[in-house]
Amino acid sequence: MRKIKLLIGNWCARIIRFLARKAKIELIGLAYYENGIMKSHSMVASGEVYFINKFLKDKLQTNEPTFVDIGANVGDYANLLYTNFPESKIHCFEPNPNTFAKLKSTLPESIKINNEGIGEKEGSLKLYFDGDNKTSVQATSDRKILEVISKVENIEEISIKIDTLDNYCSKENIESIDLLKIDTEGFEYEALQGAKSMLENKKIKMIQFEFNEINIVKRRFIRDFYELLNDFDFYRLDESRMIPLGEWIPKHEIFMFQNILAVAR
Numbered sequence: 001m002r003k004i005k006l007l008i009g010n011w012c013a014r015i016i017r018f019l020a021r022k023a024k025i026e027l028i029g030l031a032y033y034e035n036g037i038m039k040s041h042s043m044v045a046s047g048e049v050y051f052i053n054k055f056l057k058d059k060l061q062t063n064e065p066t067f068v069d070i071g072a073n074v075g076d077y078a079n080l081l082y083t084n085f086p087e088s089k090i091h092c093f094e095p096n097p098n099t100f101a102k103l104k105s106t107l108p109e110s111i112k113i114n115n116e117g118i119g120e121k122e123g124s125l126k127l128y129f130d131g132d133n134k135t136s137v138q139a140t141s142d143r144k145i146l147e148v149i150s151k152v153e154n155i156e157e158i159s160i161k162i163d164t165l166d167n168y169c170s171k172e173n174i175e176s177i178d179l180l181k182i183d184t185e186g187f188e189y190e191a192l193q194g195a196k197s198m199l200e201n202k203k204i205k206m207i208q209f210e211f212n213e214i215n216i217v218k219r220r221f222i223r224d225f226y227e228l229l230n231d232f233d234f235y236r237l238d239e240s241r242m243i244p245l246g247e248w249i250p251k252h253e254i255f256m257f258q259n260i261l262a263v264a265r
Contacts, residue, residue: 032256036238040212040257043076047237047259051208052080055242056179059206059263063087065178068165070118070191073099073137075106077181082108091172093118095127095160098134116161117141117184118168120193124159131156140185144217164194169203176203186214192228199229205264207232212257222252225260232262 017027032038039045064087069078072092081090092107094100095117103113119125128146129139131154138150146152168174177198182188188209198204207229211222226234226248234245237259245252245260 032254036236036243037254037256037258039239043080045239046257047239047242048077048208049080050240051237051242051259051261052084055261056206057084060085060178062178064089066174066176067091068174068177068180069093070165070181071183071185071187072103072113073183074102074135077183078107078111081179082111091168091174095162096129096135096139097158098129099139102135112172114163114168116163117187118165118182118191118194119162119187120164120190121162122164122167123162125162126157127160128155128157130154137183138185140214141187142185142214142217145186145214148217149213165191166195166197169198177205179206179208180204182207182209186218186220189218189220189224189228192225202231202264207262208237209260209262210257211255211260213255216255222260223248225262229262231265233265235261235263237261 029038036047039047043049065085066089067081069081069090069092072078072094075092078090078092081088090111092103092111092113093116094103094113095115097115100113100115107113117125117127125141127139127141128143130136130146130150130152134156138146140146143155146155169177180195182191184191192199192207195204209225215221236243236245242261
């Protein structure tokens with residue numbers, strides 16, 4: 001029986017390869033797409049809508065959750081949270097003043113918005129962005145990301161204020177966070193380093209962050225997040241499911257767009 005299954009599998013693989021060549025389909029790209037990778041074109045495709053509408057609703061144990069959105073951009077994610085959880089407490093961070101102006105006009109007054117970034121220590125740093133698209137989601141603290149990955153030629157820079165999540169939670173009397181979402185164009189790991197106290201005291205229940213080709217420039221691996229969040233279980237968001245990643249293995253190091261969810265055990 002085992003030999004028959006192997007034979008059938010080999011024939012199926014040959015047929016798939018033959019059809020893919022005829023249709024000029026890149027099989028590795030198709031495999032990535034079918035596993036929640038390279039789906040950045042919408043919040044539905046990226047799995048964020050399913051995650052918030054289904055998984056998060058089932059997982060939360062309170063009617064008044066606390067959400068923190070670091071890298072809120074113009075507020076699409078925060079508005080989706082608010083729509084599904086109108087009694088929630090939402091804190092948004094957007095350091096780009098150009099984008100912050102738009103964010104301020106799109107969110108309900110009950111959502112607290114902060115025109116600053118979150119990192120591993122208080123201070124300031126340079127924020128780089130495309131001078132031809134000043135509210136782009138690609139604003140980043142690493143100039144090389146725009147040069148190498150995005151091929152931006154007209155790069156502008158400004159100085160932005162940085163706080164730590166630990167400091168902010170202390171000032172705002174935030175005792176725990178039900179969901180921490182981070183989309184900071186390569187600055188995700190630093191943001192988590194500034195939340196060491198909250199993490200060590202198990203005050204953060206879920207963390208969603210983006211992992212993509214930017215991490216090639218940053219030389220940051222999924223393994224780094226596994227080690228930092230060693231008491232979390234990891235998933236990849238997909239359009240209508242959550243894909244368990246299990247323990248870290250080398251094949252997780254895929255430097256293409258994906259939304260990763262870490263859930264505290």
